[in-house]
Amino acid sequence: MDLQLHGRVAAVAAASKGLGKAVALAMLQEGARVAICSRDPARIQAAAEDLRAATNGEVFPIVADLTTVEGCQHFIRSTVDHYDKLDILVTNAGGPPSGPADSFDDSAWQAALALNLLSTVRMVSEALPYLKGSDQGRVIAITSISAKQPLNNLVLSNATRAGVIGYIKTLANELGHTGITFNAVLPGWTRTARVDELLQNLAKARGLTPEQVEAGITAAIPARRMGRPDEFAAVVTFLASGRASYLNGVALQIDGGLSQSLL
Ligand code: NAD
Numbered sequence: 001m002d003l004q005l006h007g008r009v010a011a012v013a014a015a016s017k018g019l020g021k022a023v024a025l026a027m028l029q030e031g032a033r034v035a036i037c038s039r040d041p042a043r044i045q046a047a048a049e050d051l052r053a054a055t056n057g058e059v060f061p062i063v064a065d066l067t068t069v070e071g072c073q074h075f076i077r078s079t080v081d082h083y084d085k086l087d088i089l090v091t092n093a094g095g096p097p098s099g100p101a102d103s104f105d106d107s108a109w110q111a112a113l114a115l116n117l118l119s120t121v122r123m124v125s126e127a128l129p130y131l132k133g134s135d136q137g138r139v140i141a142i143t144s145i146s147a148k149q150p151l152n153n154l155v156l157s158n159a160t161r162a163g164v165i166g167y168i169k170t171l172a173n174e175l176g177h178t179g180i181t182f183n184a185v186l187p188g189w190t191r192t193a194r195v196d197e198l199l200q201n202l203a204k205a206r207g208l209t210p211e212q213v214e215a216g217i218t219a220a221i222p223a224r225r226m227g228r229p230d231e232f233a234a235v236v237t238f239l240a241s242g243r244a245s246y247l248n249g250v251a252l253q254i255d256g257g258l259s260q261s262l263l
Contacts, residue, residue, distance in 0.1 A: 001243060002242075003030050003237065003238065003240075003241035003242065003243060004136065004241055004242025004243065005027060005030035005031055005032045005237070005240065005241055005242070006030070006031035006032070007031065007032070007033065008027075008031075008032045008033070008087040008088060008136060008240075009032070009033050009034075009035070009079070009083040009085050009086050009087050009088070010024075010027045010032045010033070010034050010035070010087065010088035010089075010090065010240065011034075011035045011037075011075065011076060011079045011086060011088070011089050011090065011123075011127065012024040012027065012034055012035070012036050012090045012092070013036075013037055013066060013075060013089075013090060013091050013092045013093065013119070013123060014037065014038055014066060014092040014093045014094065015036035015037065015038065015044075015047065015092070016036070016038035016040065016043040016044045016046075016047040017043070017047065017192070017193060017194075018192035018193065018194055018229065019092065019142060019187060019190060019192060019229055019232055019233070020036065020038075020090070020092045020142070021036070021047055021050075021051070021229075022192075022229030022230055022232060022233040023090055023092075023142075023232075023233045023236045023237070024036050024047075024051055024059070025051055025054060025055065025230075025233065026230065026233035026234060026236070026237040027088070027237055027240065028051055028054075028055040028057035028058075028059065029055055029057075030237060030241075031057070032057075032088070032240075033057070033058040033060075033083055034051070034057065034058065034059050034060070035059075035060040035061075035062055035075070035078070035079035035082065035083065036048060036051070036059060036060070036061055036062070037061070037062040037063065037064040037066070037075045038063070038064075039063065039064070039065045040063070041063045044061040044062070044063060045061050047061065048060070048061035060078075060079065060082045060083070062074070062075055062078045062079065064078075066093050066115070066119040066122075066123070067093075067111070067114040067115050067118075067119065068114075069122055072119055072122035072123045072126060073122070073126050075123065075126075076089075076123060076126040076127045076130075077126065080130055085130060085133070085134065086127055086130035086131060086134065087131070087134040087136050087137060087138065088136075088137075088138040088139075088140070088240045089123060089124065089127045089131065089138070089139050089140070090140045090141075090142065090236060090240070091119065091120045091123050091124065091139070091140070091141045091142060092142040093115050093116060093119050094115060095116075095144075095157060095194070096111070096112035096115055096116060096154075096156035096157055096160065097112075097156065098153045098154050098156075098157075099153060099155070099156075100153060100155070101155040104155070104156060108156065109156070112156035112157075112159075112160050113160055113163075115160075116143075116156075116157070116160040116161060116164065117160045117161075117163045117164055117167070120141050120164050120167060120168075121167060124139055124167075124171065127139070128175075128180075131178075131180050132178050132180065134180075135179065136242050136245075137178065137179060137180030137181070138180065138181055138183075138239065138240045138244075139168070139171070139180065139181070139182045139183070140183055140184070140185060140236055140239050140240060141164050141167075141168050141182075141183070141184040141185070142184075142185055142187065142236070143161040143164045143165065143184050143185070143186050143187075143251075144157055144161050144186055144187060145186045145187065145188045145253055145255050145258060145259050146158045146161055146186075147161040147162045147164065147165050147184070147186055147251065148186060148251065148253060148259050148261045149258075149259050149260065149261055161186075164184060165184050165251045168182045168183065168184045168249070168251070169182075169249050169251070172248045172249030173249065176248050176249070181239075181244065181245065181247060181248040182248060182249060183239050183244075183247060183248065183249065183250045183251075183252065184250070184251045184252070185232070185235060185236055185239070185252050185253075185254055186251060186252065186253040186254065186255065186259070187227070187232055187254055187255065188221065188226075188227065188253065188254065188255025188256060188258040188259070189217055189218075189221065189226040189227065189255070189256075189258070190226060190227040190228070190229055190231075190232050190254075191226045191227065191228060191229065192229055195226065196210075199213050199214055214226070220258065221255070221256045221257065221258045222256060222257030222258070223256030223257055224256075225256065226256075227254065227255070227256055231254070232254050235252065235254050239252075
């Protein structure tokens with residue numbers, strides 16, 4: 001199947017590593033031209049070099065802090081200045097801290113909202129005029145399975161990511177007539193370096209090995225394993241493709257069957 005991504009311009013946020021970088025790689029493999037961002041100049045430059053070496057594709061690295069209005073605007077404006085158009089926006093950022101629901105003060109809530117909800121709103125707002133000029137406009141918001149099924153000790157993620165789904169579904173409803181599609185993807189346990197680090201930390205805290213912690217987690221996943229970043233990226237790339245033109249307003253979990261929600 002030709003995914004009709006050749007020559008398309010994709011802005012993939014927070015892509016120096018992990019899920020964002022995997023999405024950028026998959027899109028480059030399909031012939032898209034890609035802009036990526038993160039906060040650290042050396043890391044985003046290194047990621048761009050890795051991606052070019054793996055695909056021979058066009059990658060434009062941008063330094064931007066997505067917790068600020070200016071950072072979100074800078075990411076989108078620099079992408080358009082460089083490529084002269086924008087077809088696809090993949091919103092993404094780091095994860096908020098974990099902790100019990102009653103342990104966070106107002107500034108922690110403000111920070112989580114900026115990182116995981118407002119960054120999405122700000123990138124989309126800046127990108128909309130350009131996406132409206134594309135005949136294959138796509139917005140794909142990376143959130144978390146926590147938006148469908150709250151995770152223990154992760155209230156900041158549970159609350160802010162549900163907001164992203166509400167925002168994306170509203171856009172799908174109000175702007176579906178423009179031809180742009182708006183969808184959200186909800187990763188479950190996906191084996192990035194961040195998850196490796198988390199397994200190490202949980203193992204230390206519980207006096208177990210990382211393998212034992214992982215076995216406890218995967219026992220609850222119908223697939224009995226964690227996902228790979230390339231499996232996640234393949235789904236996002238399909239949603240960005242010309243073939244997904246009638247998929248709009250979906251909140252799609254990519255979790256090996258972990259979420260037990262009926263909808
Ligand atoms: P990661 O830590 O490997 O990568 C996060 C990326 O975000 C990095 O490139 C980092 O530089 C960038 N980043 C962080 N804060 C930023 C900021 N303020 N401005 C710009 N860039 C910033 O994480 P990941 O595993 O790839 O996860 C990506 C997102 O998906 C996170 O929000 C995470 O919580 C969520 N998620 C991941 C999983 C999983 O299993 N990997 C599961 C559910 C949800």
